[in-house]
Amino acid sequence: MPSLPMSPLMGQMMSQPLLISNILEFAARHYGASEIVSRRVEGDMHRYTYRECHQRARRLANALHGLGVRMGDRVATLAWNGYRHLEAYYAVSGSGAVLHTINPRLHPEQVAYIMNHAEDQYLLLDLTFLPVAEAIAAHCKTTKGFILMCDRARMPAESKIPNLLCYEDLINSHSDDYSWPQFDENAAATLCYTSGTTGNPKGALYSHRSTVLHAYGSAMPNALNVSSRDTVMPVVPMFHVNAWGLPYSVPLSGAKLVFPGAALDGKSVYELFENEGVTFSAGVPTVWLGLINYAKQNNLKFSTFRRTVIGGSACPPAMMNTLIDDFGVEVVHAWGMTEMSPLGTTCTLMSKHLELDRDGQRKILQKQGHAVYGVDMKIVDDDGKELPWDGVGYGHLLVRGPWIIAKYYKEEGGDVLQDGWFPTGDVATIDPDGYMQITDRSKDVIKSGGEWIGTIDLENIAMAHPAVLQAACIGVAHPKWDERPLLVVVLRPGQQVSREELLLFFDGKIAKWWLPDDVVFTDALPVGGTGKIQKNKLRDQYKEHKLPTI
Numbered sequence: 001m002p003s004l005p006m007s008p009l010m011g012q013m014m015s016q017p018l019l020i021s022n023i024l025e026f027a028a029r030h031y032g033a034s035e036i037v038s039r040r041v042e043g044d045m046h047r048y049t050y051r052e053c054h055q056r057a058r059r060l061a062n063a064l065h066g067l068g069v070r071m072g073d074r075v076a077t078l079a080w081n082g083y084r085h086l087e088a089y090y091a092v093s094g095s096g097a098v099l100h101t102i103n104p105r106l107h108p109e110q111v112a113y114i115m116n117h118a119e120d121q122y123l124l125l126d127l128t129f130l131p132v133a134e135a136i137a138a139h140c141k142t143t144k145g146f147i148l149m150c151d152r153a154r155m156p157a158e159s160k161i162p163n164l165l166c167y168e169d170l171i172n173s174h175s176d177d178y179s180w181p182q183f184d185e186n187a188a189a190t191l192c193y194t195s196g197t198t199g200n201p202k203g204a205l206y207s208h209r210s211t212v213l214h215a216y217g218s219a220m221p222n223a224l225n226v227s228s229r230d231t232v233m234p235v236v237p238m239f240h241v242n243a244w245g246l247p248y249s250v251p252l253s254g255a256k257l258v259f260p261g262a263a264l265d266g267k268s269v270y271e272l273f274e275n276e277g278v279t280f281s282a283g284v285p286t287v288w289l290g291l292i293n294y295a296k297q298n299n300l301k302f303s304t305f306r307r308t309v310i311g312g313s314a315c316p317p318a319m320m321n322t323l324i325d326d327f328g329v330e331v332v333h334a335w336g337m338t339e340m341s342p343l344g345t346t347c348t349l350m351s352k353h354l355e356l357d358r359d360g361q362r363k364i365l366q367k368q369g370h371a372v373y374g375v376d377m378k379i380v381d382d383d384g385k386e387l388p389w390d391g392v393g394y395g396h397l398l399v400r401g402p403w404i405i406a407k408y409y410k411e412e413g414g415d416v417l418q419d420g421w422f423p424t425g426d427v428a429t430i431d432p433d434g435y436m437q438i439t440d441r442s443k444d445v446i447k448s449g450g451e452w453i454g455t456i457d458l459e460n461i462a463m464a465h466p467a468v469l470q471a472a473c474i475g476v477a478h479p480k481w482d483e484r485p486l487l488v489v490v491l492r493p494g495q496q497v498s499r500e501e502l503l504l505f506f507d508g509k510i511a512k513w514w515l516p517d518d519v520v521f522t523d524a525l526p527v528g529g530t531g532k533i534q535k536n537k538l539r540d541q542y543k544e545h546k547l548p549t550i
């Protein structure tokens, strides 16, 4: 960053750095009795308050200091959503070290790769992940110790890891007499790796400043709209871009927090919603699929669940309609990415939209939404020329702002910005009111005869068919057109539809040349570590598929 000019007259407000520790300190002091409830991997429920969380986070900060962890050192976690993970969030970053949340669904080799790349000093892990840690421990060159997040009674009698420490012992043997250090808000706070569908994963290194600003911005009414009257359950994992910032935005709002642990099936999520009075939740579409199916099959309604944020991949309109029309749950479609902390846009209506009928409103709500203050965006053509916001013309989506990446950790990939903007790799339209709609990821877009076919539209139409549970559209090589769309479909249990019937269902809904050339039916689609369909795997699987149009 070039240094900025100084004004001869500077503002005279306190210059308190924006630090993550201050969020928990605030929650403990001003909403001290608000609850944090966790379903533990041990099988039982755990409940305590922000006040107690703050106390234990300070004990952990002392413990980490005792283990030799210093400012800037990386400390990793391999854990579900739970109170101990939250304590680590605050103790590690709050003490000036860097929290590296690892996606446990990655292949163990990849976990070892990113731990070495990050040079993690310690790994805090849930009981569930002991086998992963045992498999990689010998390969983690910089890791001095592994801390199992359980009490003494649950420690294994023996383990392949020689330096296995007990979390509760550590906490209990340290006092909560700890003052959070004050330091430059631009210091590194947390580290997340992209999923690395192509090549090795790259690290996004967030700062205290970027994290606190993101927490402020994402809590606003047009965004996640979190308040002290809410009970919030982040279903999105704390290892998936810091659970979209909820471990920060919820405490600063004073809301009750509910953590689902490892139980993310429809029944477990439903029961926790009901038992704890969850009003608001957030997750990727695949999670809601399980919950909706469970509620429908058992003829259940939600008593308190009123609002959900769905993002990470496009929310199928059929899913949105079910949640709103059948269950009375407001759906906020959101878009973002690891490199954006992750929030970029959220879709809520403006007052002028309230006059529109149901379908008119739904058309808007299905878009990925409006920029949250803190994020600026634009679409450009292949030459980098900005395109108009007409809601029709699509181009490469670029973003900038104080919680958007400037470079990857260890400068992997070199200079990633284009004239100060970050290229998202998504293709989108923006309408005159500033609502953005993703057409596709640029690597998923189908190039047919020099034109682009967006796969999200095709998938959404297929999923609106009552017999279709999931659909993914990929490009398959075609001698004349380069690529043509192939639709891969998973049917709902007990439902049938033929290839011809499904293709007829597209009639009048898209331009004729967008119509998939073929449909294949399969039992399941490959899903990656963050719950998204892995189109690269599908492309591999069907690369020899012979289209009937050839």
Ligand code: ADP
Residues within 6 Å of the ligand: 194, 195, 196, 197, 310, 311, 312, 313, 314, 315, 333, 334, 335, 336, 337, 338, 339, 342, 368, 424, 425, 426, 438, 440, 441, 530, 532
């Ligand atoms: P990865 O998928 O590689 O783990 P991210 O979780 O950061 O990485 O994913 C970011 C990407 O996910 C975006 O660039 C976009 O392509 C896609 N995405 C996120 N939210 C949405 C959404 N609401 N609609 C469509 N695509 C989305």
